[in-house]
Amino acid sequence: MRTSKWAALAYVAITLFGILAVLPNFLSSETQQRYSAFLPVKPVTLGLDLRGGSHLVLEVDAAGLRRARLNTLLDDVRGVLRGERVPVSSARIAGDTIQIKIADQADRDKVLPKIQELAVPAGALGFGTASADTEVTTADDTITIKQTEAGLSERMTAAVDQSLEIIRRRVDQVGVAEPLIQRVGSDRILVQLPGLQDPTRLRQLLGSTAQMSFHMLDQTVDVTQPAPRGVDILPGANDGNRYPVESRIAISGERLADAKAGFNQQTNEPIVSFTFDAQGARQFAEITRDNVGRPFAIVLDGKVLTAPVIREPIVGGQGQISGNFTAQEATVLSALLRSGALPAPLTIIEERSVGPNLGSDSIRMGIYTGLAGFIAVCVMMLSLYTTWGVVAILGLILHTILTVAVLAMLGSTLTLPGIAGIILGIGMAVDANILINARIREETAGGAGAMKALDVGFGKAFATIVDGNVTTLVGTVLLFMFGTGPVRGFAITMMIGIIISMFTSITVVRALMHELVIRQKLKKIEIHSIIGKVPSIPTFSFMRGRFVAIGMSAFLSISSVILFFHPGLNYGIDFVGGIQVEATSKQPLQLASIRSKLEDLNLGEVALQDFDQGKAVLVRVQRQEGGEAQQTVALNAIKAAVAEAIPDATFERTEVVGPTISAELARSGFLAVGLAMLAILIYIWWRFEWHFAVGAIVTLLLDITKMIGFFALTGIDFNLTAIAAVLTLIGYSVNDKVVVYDRMRENLRKYKTMPFSDLIDLSINQVIMRCIFTSVAILASLVPMAIWGGDPVKPFAWPMVFGVVVATTSSIYIGGPILLFLSRWWKDRETARAPGAEVAKS
Known part of the structure; x- marks a missing residue:
């Protein structure tokens, strides 16, 4: 139990660093710049759902x-x-x-x-x-x-890199501050644009093919007249002129190897030097030799960047573009020439945008629900443990500070589901403190002194805490691996919270409790609650009513399976694709008028959902046939129809998800759930015995089916956030079972002759108060989130409230009977296979 001076100094240093790392989040930008030398990290970056903006995922065709x-x-x-x-x-x-x-x-x-x-x-x-x-x-x-295949792979890599350059140039044209543009996988690009709520123009720019090409001009054509066959009248990119461009491509932009901005050494005017590859150099030499004195147009996205006159044959594959442009324009042109040769279209397969009002509301709701949940947990800890509860609260405060500090150090982006992860992490961090205090109470009741009660209590709680947290980590790690966007942010905060809770509970809280015992010279640790002395261990016989419990559980699970098929889940846009628009008004909305306007568009089935006391509406339309251009047209038509029906409409959120991304999200989400269950099965099998692992998985399946039934019955959107809820339930449910199983394993060593059914009853009675207290603590953190957290987290919060209740009752009433059945079945099987049984049978 002793803490060395070096360890104590390390705890203090970690705490001070955490406070310094969190501090920038509460300072103005001017104050941050003034004291930047003393602040170790920058503030946590807010996600688009908290500060507003647009999120697009593009795929190279x-x-x-x-x-x-x-x-x-x-x-x-x-x-x-x-x-x-x-x-x-x-x-x-x-x-x-x-x-x-x-x-x-x-x-x-x-x-x-x-x-x-x-x-x-x-x-x-x-x-x-x-x-x-x-x-x-x-x-x-x-x-x-x-x-x-090697060549195609290399061209895909080159095409994606070229696309990145094109997108950066075009985003700069839109004028978005601090854009995030990065490669995702082998053929995709992620674009996040803070502050841009209407990405229509950008969508049109990024969705175009963006192919560079070189053409000859037909000077015999009058641009004011209709173009003859073989000639296209194209506008100039910067000068407003119109150019008669031959339709035939003289040289493909694919042949361009490099382009650099510089100055003409004789006239000192800005120029752009370019170089073709070997094949392009041969073509360029032939063209310039045969067309001296004729204009040569460079075309990007259907616009003429420049049309210089060929002054002399160019045989080295290198040339110069000169004109009336500034040094900055020359730099831009060279960048466009370098990056413009994209040989395939860009397809926007996912688009999401959030308005600034919705973002600020999300921040406010996140802070309010977080404070409400934290206060509720603190009140509970004070009620249960009084003075020792204060120690647990200090541990929770440090846990929260360090969680935010690590997020800032990692440069993670905080989203609304991420805030939900922090809040839920606080609730789950309480579990370790409840386990420790319960163990210390038991040791004190057995006659142990203060130091022995602390030592043995922490020692016995340690294995349970590790097993429970590892099983929860399995789900969150898989959620991070297979999740995307905000769901991955939730997984990161949960993983960080779980790891930090082990540090604060096992080291810092232990050191504080040890110091309290020393300072007050306690001979015995008495942990009382506000309501008085905690009653002794109950003696309920849970196994006696096991058939009723299993029958009720089976009935609810079978009913949930039926609900899954009819009426089925209300799959969100993440899984089915389509277009979703959220609009708000200052006045109550007339859904009939909105529906009439939208049905006139003939976009297929239209689903409307009103909320916020009838002043907000969520419009959901199926994905339109055709490519991305049709989705843009449909989105603009929906906005126009809603604006006509609601004159003061404000568009808070828009989402466009294609079939490719929706199918992948669905596959990865369900794969994460399956892998989580398999990993937990293997871990429990390794730490306990096979029938413990099988019992945990069977009970877990019953819990999951009930949660699926809850989604089907309530009609809550089943989207990626719902998958996060299912995986979190898996972690929490198994955590609960591990606590019960750990006590059973301990009692199996202690009471070797006790009938297994009696041992299960004893074990459940010993941990039942811990199960109830932990569930209440987590519910205390979840309920404010469910009530006030807003639409983005409701598919997580309400199912989790239901799931926590189901997981707690299954740990008490279902896990034990299933374990008893498996144990008896295995013993009967071993008895039947014994040599004596064979003789008796014969």
């Missing part, structure tokens, strides 16, 4: 990338055939390959080496090895060109 490369190869092949005087009609695209049918052997021998030269080494793209991106084979009179 792999099929489009493949098609674009095939088309480029086909043009190059036809160029080779023309050079060798072979009919170009002999080359065509067949599926994912290019086939060139040449009957004459001599022509094939001339063409084949030059076709093989068309392959681009993967190293030329800046990634991987120098292996070619195409494979050329011959069979009879046919030459076949096929793209290699």
Whole structure:
């Protein structure tokens, strides 16, 4: 029980560092800058759901990338055939390959080496090895060109990196402060834009193909007249002019290798130098040689960036663009040239936006519900343990400070579900204190002195705390691995909270309790509650009513399964995809008028849900047929119809989720639940015995089915937040069972001749008060969240309230009977397999 001076100094240092790390969150930006040298970390970054903004996930179209490369190869092949005087009609695209049918052997021998030269080494793209991106084979009179998987992978990597540059340039055009743009996986890009509530313009910009190309201008065409065939009239990107651009691409932007801004050494005017790859250099040399004196247009996204005049043939694959632009414009143009050659479309597969009012309301509700939950837990601890409860409260305060400090150190983004995770973490951190105080009470009741009661109490509680927290961590780790966005933020705060609660409870609280005993020279630790002395261990016979308990549990679980199929779960937009818009008004809304306006749009089934005393409405529409352009049109039409029905409408939140992301979210969510149960089964099997593990999983399945039934019965959105609730229930439920099982294991060593049914009753009676107190503490932290936490956390809070009640009752009434049945079944099986049983049977 002794704490060394070095350990005490470490505890003090950790506490002071935690306070310093939390302090910036309560200081103004000016004060933070003034004392930045003394503050170890920056404030916790608020998520978009707390400060407002837009969240988009874009995907590079792999099929489009493949098609674009095939088309480029086909043009190059036809160029080779023309050079060798072979009919170009002999080359065509067949599926994912290019086939060139040449009957004459001599022509094939001339063409084949030059076709093989068309392959681009993967190293030329800046990634991987120098292996070619195409494979050329011959069979009879046919030459076949096929793209290699390595080449496609390298092109995808290059395309994503090029897309990042394009997006950064375009986001800068929108003028968003502190944007987050990063690669996610092999083919996706995440864009988060704080403060941008209407991403329509950005959606249109980012969703376009963004292909760079070089064209000749047809100076014989009058731009004021309709364009003839083969010519497109395109607007200028910056000068407002219109240009007659030949439709045929002279050089694809894919051939551009590099571009740099600089100055002309003679005139000192800003210029942009560019370089083509080998194939592009040959094409550029031919074009400039044949078109001296003609304008050469550089086109990006259907707009002419610049149209310089070719002054002389350029044979080295390098050129300069000069014009009336500033040094900054030259830098921008070079960046666009470097990053503009995106050979495939960008598809926005997920979009979410939150208004600033909703964000500030979420912060306020998060603070209020957090304070209410914390105060409720503190009142409970004071009521149960008086003076010793104050020690537990100090541990909870330190737990909260260190949780926020670690979030700031890690640079994590705090979301509303993250706040929910902190609040729930406080409730679950109480469990360790309840276990410790309960053990100390038992040792004191057995006649132990103050120091022995502390020592033995902490020692016996330690294993239970570790087992319970590890099983809870399993669920949160899997939630982090398979979750996304705010759900992952919830998992991070839960993981940090669980680990820190072990530190504060086992080290800091122990040191404080030890110091209190020394200071007050206590001979015996008396832990009283406000209501008086805690009653002795009850003697209920839970096993006597086991058949009734299991029958009731089975009935509720079977009913929940039926509810799952009919009426079924109200799947949220995360799982089914679609468009969701939340609008508010200062006046009560007329849903009939809104529904009439929306049904006139013919967008399919429209679901309306009013809340906030009828002053807010949630509109949900199925995903529209077609691509992302159709989703943008539908979203704008919905907003216009709602604005027409509600003149003072404020759009607080919009979400657009595509089928790709919804299917992946559903798959990853259910996979996380399955893996969590498997990991818990393995851990309990390892720490206890097989029938303990199987009993825990069976009881857990009964708990989960009841929670699914709750979702089906209440109609609460079943989304990623709901998956977080299910995984949290798994962790808490198993934590509860582990406490009961740990006491059973201890009693099995102590009472070796006691009938197992009596031992189960004794064990449950010994921990029943702990189960009830812990559940009450967690409910105290959850109920304010459920009532005032707002729409984003209700799919988590209310099911968790129900789940905590179910998990507690199953730990008391269901887990023991199932364990008893498995134990008796195994003993009967072993008896039947014994040699004596075989003799008697024969």
